[in-house]
Amino acid sequence: MTTPLTRRAIFAQAWPIMLGQTTVPLVGLVDTAVIGRTGDAAALAGVALGTVVINMIFWTFGFLRMGMTGMTAQAEGAGDASEVEAMLLRGVVAGFLLGAALFALQIVLIPLALETMAGGGALDAAAHGYVSARFLGAPASLAVFAINGWLLGLGRTRSALALQIVMNLVNIALDLLFVWHFHLGARGVGLGTACAEWISLAVGLGIAGGGIDRRRLLSPALFGGGALKRLFAVNADIMIRTIALLLLFLWFTNAGARLGETALAANYVLLQFISVSAFVLDGFAFTAESRVGQAIGARSRPAMVRAIRLTGEFSLVAGIGFALMFFAAGPALIAFFATNPEVRAQAAALLPFAAVVPAIGVPAWLLDGIFIGATRGKALRNAAILATALYIATDLLFRPFGESGIWWAFMASYFYRAASLGAYLPGLIRTIEVAEPVNGP
Incomplete structure (x- = not known):
């Protein structure tokens, strides 16, 4: 219930x-x-x-x-x-x-x-x-x-x-x-x-x-034909979306490797910060998946909008909190994870880029949860392919800027992911019928 x-x-x-x-x-x-x-x-x-x-x-x-x-x-x-x-x-x-x-x-x-x-x-x-x-x-x-x-x-x-x-x-x-x-x-x-x-x-x-x-x-x-057809149709699109995003992160890793071991190691250390924040913030994205899916099943637009707003509030506060924490504790964390002086120096110089990702990544992560809950596989697929293509183009364009160019392109990827999925959001909301008001303050 x-x-x-x-x-x-x-x-x-x-x-x-x-x-x-x-x-x-x-x-x-x-x-x-x-x-x-x-x-x-x-x-x-x-x-x-x-x-x-x-x-x-x-x-x-x-x-x-x-x-x-x-x-x-x-x-x-x-x-x-x-x-x-x-x-x-x-x-x-x-x-x-x-x-x-x-x-x-x-x-x-x-x-x-x-x-x-x-x-x-x-x-x-x-x-x-x-x-x-x-x-x-x-x-x-x-x-x-x-x-x-x-x-x-x-x-x-x-x-x-x-x-x-x-x-x-x-x-x-x-x-x-x-x-x-x-x-x-x-x-x-x-x-x-x-x-x-x-x-x-x-x-x-x-x-x-x-x-x-x-x-x-x-x-x-x-295991009727209709049930299996829907199961594999939705999942095939999500599979393509997952492969596109895996390619995005593999490209980012390779971009660091292209600049040498020090750059690769520094990026790896900073990615641990982003991974931890993403894992924790997934709590609200997964909650959005469940709540949005249930609202769609109940054919209640107010419940869906409220689910998006409440999970969005928590996600934004948590994302900003992680960003502030990384700005404050980042140098100490880098020193703990890396003993090589060159890696430490490189990671410290790039820390501001990694520190802001938990805040700017919130819309992308939350929208993923919303559209997964809505089982809008085609939107997820198309948005991921577009975002990955735009990210790769941006990385190639910013290559003359070295390591900072790699991180500017990586940060832009979260904007591309959010914008490409966000374009589908009004249409998604319009498809849900208006039902009874939801309770709660």
């Missing part, structure tokens, strides 16, 4: 997501520490390289989380309990089958990815061990994407937090067991994560499926 649209309710829904998102970087830090303390530099570099490969491949299917959130929220808003339950099974089955396909194709995907990254020698061997182990968890990983999306669509953010905590704690424990006790190196880190994904799938099915009337899942309409 949808809770009232009040500021208290919005924050109550958002904070578990924010807390869960802050634990995501923790796993990467533990992976690094566990393998790093073995003294095996090749294994550490192999995990780093393998993580990039896995992120590129697995997160291409991130639409399983995003598409599920919007469609589940709309079914919930419409009061269609049968469709809500059917969405869970559709998403889990789709995620499992796609993950199984990835597992089967790893014989082609892994060599191709490692060849593209051009690591070579012992580094490739360690990365291959890590990546091949992670592929063992591919079906579970993608199915958990769908479960998370389903829980977020229903506003069950505390359940999503519990699932995230289970995943992270099991992952950390198994990393320690496989690397320090069984001395499996980079492969051990990958096995730990793969096993944690399977355990999380079992826990997620228990959390999500506990109250489902299984008789409803026998309905002939469960």
Whole structure:
């Protein structure tokens, strides 16, 4: 049942997501520490390289989380309990089958990815061990994407937090067991994560499926042509959107590498600031996904507008807060993350660019949540392609300005993302019928 649209309710829904998102970087830090303390530099570099490969491949299917959130929220808003339950099974089955396909194709995907990254020698061997182990968890990983999306669509953010905590704690424990006790190196880190994904799938099915009337899942309409067609039509557009944004960030990384190791390292340090703020601010974007989807399902324009306004208020305050914090604590954080004097100096010089991103990125992140909740896949796809194309053109234009030009173009990318999606917003709002007023101050 949808809770009232009040500021208290919005924050109550958002904070578990924010807390869960802050634990995501923790796993990467533990992976690094566990393998790093073995003294095996090749294994550490192999995990780093393998993580990039896995992120590129697995997160291409991130639409399983995003598409599920919007469609589940709309079914919930419409009061269609049968469709809500059917969405869970559709998403889990789709995620499992796609993950199984990835597992089967790893014989082609892994060599191709490692060849593209051009690591070579012992580094490739360690990365291959890590990546091949992670592929063992591919079906579970993608199915958990769908479960998370389903829980977020229903506003069950505390359940999503519990699932995230289970995943992270099991992952950390198994990393320690496989690397320090069984001395499996980079492969051990990958096995730990793969096993944690399977355990999380079992826990997620228990959390999500506990109250489902299984008789409803026998309905002939469960995998009917219309339902599957909509599922894959929305998700195909979101997949293209995700690939476009991955290309944007890969271009930014390559732009820094073009200027040398110092520039690349400085940009990497500053990107950690942006990543942490984006993870936390996702709490409000995910809440917007759920609330907007439910408002559309209920055919209530006032509820949708209010959801956008309230999540926007929280997002803006949080984004400005992160910007001020990075301006104040940025030099100390840079000194903590980087010991090389040249990297420190370069990162400090570029800190103002990175510090303002949490504030100027708010509209782009929030609009992503709004349109994901509305399942407007074509708008998301078109906006991402346009924003990425404009960003690349801007980066090429600003190349004579060196490192500062790279960051000016990167900041412009958030404007392009917000403007291209914002152009669709009035039309989206007009499509929603006016219903009864919503409650709350």
